[in-house]
Amino acid sequence: MEHRLTRLCHPWTNGQVERMNRTIKEATTKAFHYTSLEQLQIHFKDYLWAYNSARPLRAPKGKTPIGFILDQWHKNPQPFKRDPSHYFPGPNT
Structure with a gap:
Protein backbone atom coordinates (compact mmCIF):
# COMPACT_ATOMS: atom_id res chain seq x y z
CA MET A 1 0.00 0.00 0.00
CA PRO A 56 -14.32 -9.14 -1.33
CA LEU A 57 -12.49 -6.08 -2.63
CA ARG A 58 -10.67 -5.42 -5.90
CA ALA A 59 -7.41 -4.08 -4.45
CA PRO A 60 -6.43 -7.12 -2.33
CA LYS A 61 -6.75 -9.47 -5.35
CA GLY A 62 -10.47 -10.10 -4.93
CA LYS A 63 -10.23 -11.23 -1.31
CA THR A 64 -11.76 -9.90 1.84
CA PRO A 65 -9.41 -7.72 3.93
CA ILE A 66 -9.22 -10.39 6.62
CA GLY A 67 -8.59 -13.14 4.06
CA PHE A 68 -5.80 -11.08 2.51
CA ILE A 69 -4.10 -10.55 5.89
CA LEU A 70 -4.27 -14.25 6.70
CA ASP A 71 -2.90 -15.22 3.26
CA GLN A 72 0.02 -12.83 3.72
CA TRP A 73 0.73 -14.33 7.13
CA HIS A 74 0.74 -17.86 5.70
CA LYS A 75 3.14 -16.82 2.90
CA ASN A 76 5.54 -14.83 5.06
CA PRO A 77 4.99 -14.76 8.84
CA GLN A 78 8.19 -12.79 9.56
CA PRO A 79 6.68 -9.23 9.44
CA PHE A 80 3.93 -10.21 11.89
CA LYS A 81 4.60 -10.05 15.61
CA ARG A 82 1.76 -12.49 16.37
CA ASP A 83 -0.40 -14.99 14.54
CA PRO A 84 -3.30 -12.83 13.25
CA SER A 85 -5.78 -15.71 12.95
CA HIS A 86 -6.85 -15.50 16.61
CA TYR A 87 -8.05 -11.92 16.04
CA PHE A 88 -10.64 -13.09 13.51
CA PRO A 89 -13.42 -15.37 14.73
CA GLY A 90 -14.33 -18.11 12.34
CA PRO A 91 -16.31 -21.33 12.21
CA ASN A 92 -14.17 -22.95 14.94
CA THR A 93 -14.43 -20.15 17.51
Whole structure:
Protein backbone atom coordinates (compact mmCIF):
# COMPACT_ATOMS: atom_id res chain seq x y z
CA MET A 1 0.00 0.00 0.00
CA GLU A 2 1.10 3.50 -0.72
CA HIS A 3 0.32 6.25 1.77
CA ARG A 4 -0.67 9.48 0.05
CA LEU A 5 -1.77 12.82 1.44
CA THR A 6 -4.26 15.14 -0.23
CA ARG A 7 -3.70 18.82 -0.77
CA LEU A 8 -5.12 21.07 1.89
CA CYS A 9 -8.59 22.48 1.11
CA HIS A 10 -9.01 20.14 -1.90
CA PRO A 11 -11.58 17.51 -0.87
CA TRP A 12 -12.24 16.43 -4.48
CA THR A 13 -8.81 14.75 -4.54
CA ASN A 14 -9.92 12.47 -1.73
CA GLY A 15 -12.58 10.54 -3.65
CA GLN A 16 -12.00 7.04 -2.28
CA VAL A 17 -12.31 8.20 1.31
CA GLU A 18 -15.43 10.18 0.52
CA ARG A 19 -16.96 7.14 -1.21
CA MET A 20 -16.21 4.92 1.80
CA ASN A 21 -17.70 7.52 4.14
CA ARG A 22 -20.86 7.54 2.02
CA THR A 23 -21.05 3.73 2.09
CA ILE A 24 -20.77 3.68 5.88
CA LYS A 25 -23.32 6.46 6.28
CA GLU A 26 -25.83 4.70 4.00
CA ALA A 27 -25.48 1.46 6.00
CA THR A 28 -25.75 3.07 9.42
CA THR A 29 -27.20 6.52 10.07
CA LYS A 30 -29.36 6.77 6.94
CA ALA A 31 -30.80 3.26 7.35
CA PHE A 32 -31.45 3.12 11.11
CA HIS A 33 -32.56 5.38 13.92
CA TYR A 34 -30.38 5.22 17.01
CA THR A 35 -31.62 6.35 20.39
CA SER A 36 -28.11 6.67 21.80
CA LEU A 37 -24.53 7.03 20.70
CA GLU A 38 -23.81 3.64 22.25
CA GLN A 39 -26.28 1.96 19.87
CA LEU A 40 -24.57 3.59 16.91
CA GLN A 41 -21.14 2.51 18.14
CA ILE A 42 -22.27 -1.10 18.56
CA HIS A 43 -23.88 -1.19 15.13
CA PHE A 44 -20.88 0.51 13.53
CA LYS A 45 -18.51 -2.06 15.05
CA ASP A 46 -20.70 -4.89 13.75
CA TYR A 47 -20.95 -3.29 10.31
CA LEU A 48 -17.18 -2.90 10.01
CA TRP A 49 -16.67 -6.52 11.03
CA ALA A 50 -19.15 -7.67 8.38
CA TYR A 51 -17.56 -5.42 5.75
CA ASN A 52 -14.04 -6.64 6.48
CA SER A 53 -14.91 -10.31 6.70
CA ALA A 54 -17.56 -10.80 4.04
CA ARG A 55 -17.03 -8.32 1.21
CA PRO A 56 -14.32 -9.14 -1.33
CA LEU A 57 -12.49 -6.08 -2.63
CA ARG A 58 -10.67 -5.42 -5.90
CA ALA A 59 -7.41 -4.08 -4.45
CA PRO A 60 -6.43 -7.12 -2.33
CA LYS A 61 -6.75 -9.47 -5.35
CA GLY A 62 -10.47 -10.10 -4.93
CA LYS A 63 -10.23 -11.23 -1.31
CA THR A 64 -11.76 -9.90 1.84
CA PRO A 65 -9.41 -7.72 3.93
CA ILE A 66 -9.22 -10.39 6.62
CA GLY A 67 -8.59 -13.14 4.06
CA PHE A 68 -5.80 -11.08 2.51
CA ILE A 69 -4.10 -10.55 5.89
CA LEU A 70 -4.27 -14.25 6.70
CA ASP A 71 -2.90 -15.22 3.26
CA GLN A 72 0.02 -12.83 3.72
CA TRP A 73 0.73 -14.33 7.13
CA HIS A 74 0.74 -17.86 5.70
CA LYS A 75 3.14 -16.82 2.90
CA ASN A 76 5.54 -14.83 5.06
CA PRO A 77 4.99 -14.76 8.84
CA GLN A 78 8.19 -12.79 9.56
CA PRO A 79 6.68 -9.23 9.44
CA PHE A 80 3.93 -10.21 11.89
CA LYS A 81 4.60 -10.05 15.61
CA ARG A 82 1.76 -12.49 16.37
CA ASP A 83 -0.40 -14.99 14.54
CA PRO A 84 -3.30 -12.83 13.25
CA SER A 85 -5.78 -15.71 12.95
CA HIS A 86 -6.85 -15.50 16.61
CA TYR A 87 -8.05 -11.92 16.04
CA PHE A 88 -10.64 -13.09 13.51
CA PRO A 89 -13.42 -15.37 14.73
CA GLY A 90 -14.33 -18.11 12.34
CA PRO A 91 -16.31 -21.33 12.21
CA ASN A 92 -14.17 -22.95 14.94
CA THR A 93 -14.43 -20.15 17.51
